[in-house]
Amino acid sequence: MIKNLVVGSGFSAAITKIFLGKNSRVIGFKKKDLFRNQNSFRRKSLDINKLFSKKTISYGSLKFELNKGKLHDRLISGGNSTIWGGHVNLKKLTKQIMSFFEKKIKFIKLNYDRTGTIANDENIHQLQTYSGSILNSNNILKKIEDGYILNFFVKKKKIYIKLINQKNNKIKQIQVNKLFLCIGTIQFLDLLYRSQILKNGDFVEYSEYYHKYKISTIYSKLPKGNVTVIRYKLSRAIGHFLGIQYFSKFLRLLNFIPLSIDQCFYKKKLNYRLLLKNGEFIEKNDSRFCDNFGQSIHYCNLRINRISINQIMKKIHPNIYGIGMSFIDQEIPGPISNDIILDSHKKTINI
Numbered sequence: 018m019i020k021n022l023v024v025g026s027g028f029s030a031a032i033t034k035i036f037l038g039k040n041s042r043v044i045g046f047k048k049k050d051l052f053r054n055q056n057s058f059r060r061k062s063l064d065i066n067k068l069f070s071k072k073t074i075s076y077g078s079l080k081f082e083l084n085k086g087k088l089h090d091r092l093i094s095g096g097n098s099t100i101w102g103g104h105v106n107l108k109k110l111t112k113q114i115m116s117f118f119e120k121k122i123k124f125i126k127l128n129y130d131r132t133g134t135i136a137n138d139e140n141i142h143q144l145q146t147y148s149g150s151i152l153n154s155n156n157i158l159k160k161i162e163d164g165y166i167l168n169f170f171v172k173k174k175k176i177y178i179k180l181i182n183q184k185n186n187k188i189k190q191i192q193v194n195k196l197f198l199c200i201g202t203i204q205f206l207d208l209l210y211r212s213q214i215l216k217n218g219d220f221v222e223y224s225e226y227y228h229k230y231k232i233s234t235i236y237s238k239l240p241k242g243n244v245t246v247i248r249y250k251l252s253r254a255i256g257h258f259l260g261i262q263y264f265s266k267f268l269r270l271l272n273f274i275p276l277s278i279d280q281c282f283y284k285k286k287l288n289y290r291l292l293l294k295n296g297e298f299i300e301k302n303d304s305r306f307c308d309n310f311g312q313s314i315h316y317c318n319l320r321i322n323r324i325s326i327n328q329i330m331k332k333i334h335p336n337i338y339g340i341g342m343s344f345i346d347q348e349i350p351g352p353i354s355n356d357i358i359l360d361s362h363k364k365t366i367n368i
Contacts, residue, residue: 025199027096067260133253228313245351282350
């Protein structure tokens with residue numbers, strides 16, 4: 018039996034591993050080539066790649082018919098942290114929490130020189146490695162055991178998971194004392210479906226702050242009020258778009274161009290609804306704003322049939338914890354990594 022098992026290899030898994038310390042193991046997706054099995058579907062609409070990022074494609078157990086919204090599945094070691102901007106809001110992160118990250122993560126205040134960005138909230142920083150690149154969870158998770166989780170279940174009040182080893186395709190069953198599911202939004206839905214928790218006829222909902230990009234200049238005043246703005250110098254914006262995880266010297270050659278891209282997160286919350294029918298998710302939304310849903314890749318607060326996923330997991334077993342975007346209800350618009358850090362700390366502090 019494994020005492021504390023973390024499943025996943027992205028940012029949520031990395032943070033959870035830091036909080037749990039040595040008394041935990043991590044199992045995650047490591048195989049570099051495509052993941053396929055007889056029960057998986059290819060889902061092009063869920064792919065998310067950038068020119069200079071490692072390429073991955075979406076495979077899973079559910080189909081998706083999306084017209085207005087955009088959901089994402091980055092099935093690769095490191096997950097979304099391999100292409101993100103690495104932003105975090107430090108406002109509610111206490112000194113105690115910050116102490117866990119010493120010698121692992123640097124928190125760099127946004128400025129045009131070091132990050133190529135500024136913000137209208139002074140608490141927003143960038144997560145970096147000590148080499149100066151944007152944090153990738155692979156920089157933290159050095160010992161990941163190879164495995165893809167097929168399902169989990171509870172029998173006689175004991176937690177079990179089934180894993181497939183990607184090297185030899187062998188399936189094994191493991192008993193776990195405490196299970197931390199730190200996997201991406203789409204892969205988590207696949208897992209719930211394979212575990213017979215999510216069933217045909219169920220409604221799934223997510224929330225997200227309204228988000229859009231604007232062209233501006235580096236000299237214009239940052240907006241105030243009911244909006245959080247992260248302003249990218251054009252040179253850094255190009256790097257972010259291409260998947261370059263540091264402010265490269267070559268891109269700095271474009272610093273003479275005074276244009277900027279404003280990433281704007283508004284306080285208006287959007288809700289997105291999907292119906293599971295015959296193994297396929299179908300959109301069930303009325304609002305015109307859902308045309309933009311998913312653009313920020315910060316959709317969170319998963320509900321199934323209007324019940325919070327945290328309530329559902331607790332009812333299945335009190336020692337099964339979910340950590341990541343699906344399990345938090347973002348408090349303020351902007352970075353979401355700080356909400357994930359706080360939730361992970363809350364769920365691991367007494368373990």
